[in-house]
Amino acid sequence: MTVIVRDLRPDVRADTEGFARVRxxxxxxxxxxxxxxxxxAAHMHPDAHYRPLVAEEDGEIIGTAQVHLAHESREPGQGNLNVYVHPGRTRRGAGSLLVRAAEEYLASVGATRLFAWVLDEPxxxxxxxxxxxxxxxxAHFLRLDLANGTLPPLQDPPPGVELRTGADFADDPRPLFELDAETMSDEPSDIxxxxxxxxxxxxxxxxxxxxxxxxxSVAVVDGRPAAFSAARTDGGTRYGTVMTGTARAFRGRGLAKLAKNHSLHRARTxxxxxxxxxxxxxxxPMIAINKWFGYEICGTEVRHVRELG
Structure with a gap:
């Protein structure tokens, strides 16, 4: 049985299903x-040089890699590779082959420092x-049992604060972009x-x-988005918040907690x-807020770094 590494074919359903299944x-x-x-695969910025890879054994996708440059970084040459192998198909060489292919590709597009998230297991x-x-x-992963858990009760917004949804900004989402950009720039990160x-x-x-x-959910003050909790769903029963934050001028007022609570209640409904x-x-502080909602830590990843050359 031979393991090969190749590019993901994003227009082939079997490839995207296999990639999603392994992940x-x-x-x-x-x-x-x-x-x-x-x-x-189709919409990452061209400057990211995004290249998803798969490891395949006898026609089955058993490993995946997301490979790209951090093109938004203030420092050029920062590369990312995140490699994951099917838990039941380890020790076949898929991980090493994916790492080698990813490193060679990133070096060819100018990466000098590589970052990889690794599950915190020996x-x-x-x-x-x-x-x-x-x-x-x-970084920690946290899970909340929405079906059987108990959420904090909904709270009315304080005077001068209005709660809206992201859908209310469909005609002009730029204010949400500006809020997202400000809060993301303050996130702890190696990059x-x-x-x-x-x-x-x-x-x-x-x-x-x-x-x-x-x-x-978006908390709005004087017509300006002040805090938000951005939600993703998988079309089934799983919901995730990918960013919760508050603009610097409005921090310390509990607005992010307010927005996230309303989002969680709507998700459960x-x-x-x-x-x-x-x-x-x-x-x-954010871990404490999430534990207040009822989240529990369910996994941990450790960022790893390698200098090329």
Whole structure:
């Protein structure tokens, strides 16, 4: 049985289904669908040089890699490769083949430093170290049982604050882009990001097939979005918040918590049974907020870094 590595064919349903299946098994805390896999391949910014790879054994996709440059970084040459193998198909060489192909490709498009998320398990961390990666920051995955858990009661917005949904900004989402860009730039990260490309945000975020404008909540003050909780869904029973944040001028007023609570309640009413989110392991205030909602840590990833050359 021979394992080969090749490019994902985003227009072939068997490929996108295989990619999504491996990711769901290896990383069940993040939402993936065949449609989202195909969309990412078609709509990532050209400067990202995005190249999804698969490892295949006897016609079965057993490993995946998302490979791209961090084109929004203030420092050029930052590359990302995230490799995941089917848990029942490990020790066949798929992971090493994917890493090698990803590294060679990233080097060819100008990467000098590589970043990879690795599940915080002894075997995975040892794999990363054998390939020359050193550990850096870590992040937690959190899960909330929407079907059987108890959410905090809904609260009315304070005076001067209005709650809207992302769908209310369908005609002009630029204010949400500006809020997203400001909050993302303050997120803890190994890479310093600067989000200035509105058209790219529309393609990669706003029009993404997993985004749910109806479940995205926005706290508005004086007509300006002040805080938000952006929601994604998989079209089934799984819901995730991919970003919750507050503009700097409005922090300390509980607006992000208010927005997220309303989003979670609407998600439960809509029939979603599981909620997922993620936090940098050092972001104690946000971890405390999510535990207040009832989230529990269900997994941890460690960022690993390798310098090329």
């Amino acid at each position: 769901r098994l290896a990383l069940p805390f993040i939402l993936f669908t065949p449609e989202s896999i195909a969309y990412d 075997g995975n961390r040892a794999f990363a170290e054998r390939h020359g990666y050193r550990s850096s920051r870590s 310093a990001y600067e989000f200035t490309d509105y058209e790219a945000w529309l393609e990669e975020t706003w029009r993404h097939p997993l985004l749910s404008p109806e479940l995205t 809509a029939g979603y049974t599981e909620a997922f989110t993620g936090n940098d392991a050092g972001n104690d």
